[in-house]
Amino acid sequence: MTATSTTEATEPERAPAAPGRRRTFGLAAATALVMGNIIGGGIFALPATVAPYGTVSLLAFAMLSVAAVLLALLFGRLARRSPVTGGLYVYPRDAFGDFAGFLSAWSYWTMCWVSIAALAVAVVGYVDVFIPLHGNHTLEAVVALAALWLPAAANFAGTRWVGAVQVVSTVLKFVPLLVVATVGLFFVRADNFGPFNASGQSATGAVAASAALLLYSFLGVESAAMSAGEVRDPERTVGRASVLGTLGSALVYLLGTVAVFGLVPHDRLTKSGAPFADAVDAITGGHWGGTAIALVAVASITGCLNGWILLAAQMPYAAARDGLFPAPFARVGKGGVPGFGVWACAVLGTLLIALNYTAGPDTTFRVLVLITTFTGCVPYLLSAAAQLYWLAQGTRDRVRPAGLVRDLIVAALSFAFSFWLIAGAGYAAVYQGVLFLFAGIPVYVWLRGRREAREQRA
Template structure:
């Protein structure tokens, strides 16, 4: 797509969305933090413990990469401050097909992740109210965790922003307390070996980073929701960086505290590592209940933000005719209602599969490829920025700023590429198949649109007097 069409896309998008820009810096930062810090943090230390403390180094690498992506999205949002973000950037740079692939990949990652988060609620609710392994009750809890934040989204973007701020505070403060107070109770003997995996250090680093990436998905939240953000040219970049830095701080300090509070051999088999860490601090057993309450609030708040993103990405693509038309409909609350229904229904189907088909279901396979489907839009967005810089944007910026922008874009591209490679052969293979499964959708929509345009052209040419008007210049 050429530069003029980029301007047209931005103008047409900005006019209808500008009256409902309800996210200021605080709400936008909370959206980023709320989507990054979900339920994963509460199980994360135990997940990476088998690799040893090398996973702490992986956390640092991922934090740097996430900040680079935040800076990248801030730059891109200055060019296209509209809803859609990671769909808009590749579309404007490389055309509709690249935009569709990015939107399809991101949308897939969103609704699969939404179902996974809803299922994650069950384990924490079981601590508060024992479910005794009843799959029917577990499914009801997961569905409630999915549909309650979906209902909040139907109330409008203002309600979404309010929920994000409240839920972010509820989960951020307790986690930060564990991550700071817990450091005073750390025992160096609990950390265990640096590399406990038996692999090379580089192999263990890449493997643990692939597992940890899921916890950083959401850095793009403000960019995807730019159409709802006030002064997006400035706010998106600031909110992305602030939200990412704050989340990384909690992740790193919290994981260090848990590693130092819980002996390594116990941490590897822990089902609630933060609860075990709180118990080590207090010497009591109330930590599990407290952390379970925080976890439920955290995941519900995270679902609230992810459902909004899952609806806004196809909304932006549908306005260009690259997703089915119903996705472009906006309700009274300023949110794409059909998109919310779609992700909630798809999530419900996956939840049902999880509780009826056993542990080795398609649902679990799809969860494994969310890293791949999340990184594809990152990769394409970084490539779009490199394209714009190479095309001629350097004429408008100083050499020092050009070098900085090129470095951010190149490192972001390399970071996304490394994460895709680290996801493993199986995840990449399955992810590519799932990505290509969207091509028939693109072909059908593109064909229908062009057929309609051709029919309208022929009808106009066949109207009485058309030839006469053409000859007279009318």
């Protein structure tokens, strides 16, 4: 692909990621793509996950919303330079070389399948609302695995089935959020919010820790940049779609979380497996509303899994076409889906679900979310570093001072924000995330060695 620079810096020419592909996403479609991927299944469980920190987590949510908009602006600027599909692995690769691109792709791919496992675990709490599982960990694991493999089967059937499932689930996912975020605000009780800081640590530490968990709900802000090759006029559209989609999602998120905090008593919310169902029960005064919301939430999360499984297959597919992932990931089945990538993420997600339910299901979702935060922030960090690198190069060329200062501020704050979230994820999540990241190095070494051997023989 060709990396076009707004600072006129010289960059290497690369082959197009998808020759002859028609750009089909306008501003509305690209914005919907961003919102659809941001508003996934994690939000249905996160209010209960961050409730132990107290209402200080609402402050973290507001700060995170601002930071997510900064990331959206960053990806918009980067898309001006490299308006191609691949986004978060293209930018580090073009700036720092293949190894940085591989690490970013590997980390993002890890984030995808770990996120898939976390979403499958989130389904369990809502299934328990209408089919009591009685705390049976074996049954809970079976439900989580079913939630993983059913959308995987839709992916194997081809992109037409993926698209059909996605349309239905996208409509359904907005129903419980909008109901709670609008109607629920009229039923909020101040005494339900609980203490400001219930974590026992400093307010700063509580904000950082809860923000690391909440970042999971904003994963997807990069969707338009990842699909820039499919977007019309990506130099302008990607940035606008990223910002509009992030702002819309943040508004729904913040209002919905405030409503849940005010509808469900704090001591009950910290133990809830289906906080939005409990919130609707508080509005209706019965259980039918919560059951209906739970059914919708299960359908929504399953649909979100459908989309993330496809994304988890497409990212290594794009990297494999550039020689940065094993060749089997580049194989596409009759339905237009990279089948090997689907198998890989489904099997890895299965192993992670089994491991976490064996190790301790009470903390499964929290552990998976924090690992996802780390692996998701690595590509963000590298992308921000790539922008800083290009801006440093641009200081030698003709650059408008106002534009340079603006881009420097956005890139520097995005880098600092990503670094802060990695620190806030905690030692255990960083430790496990680093293991996932470094496990890819032998893969890169093997691919690089084989490629150089072929070049020498040629």
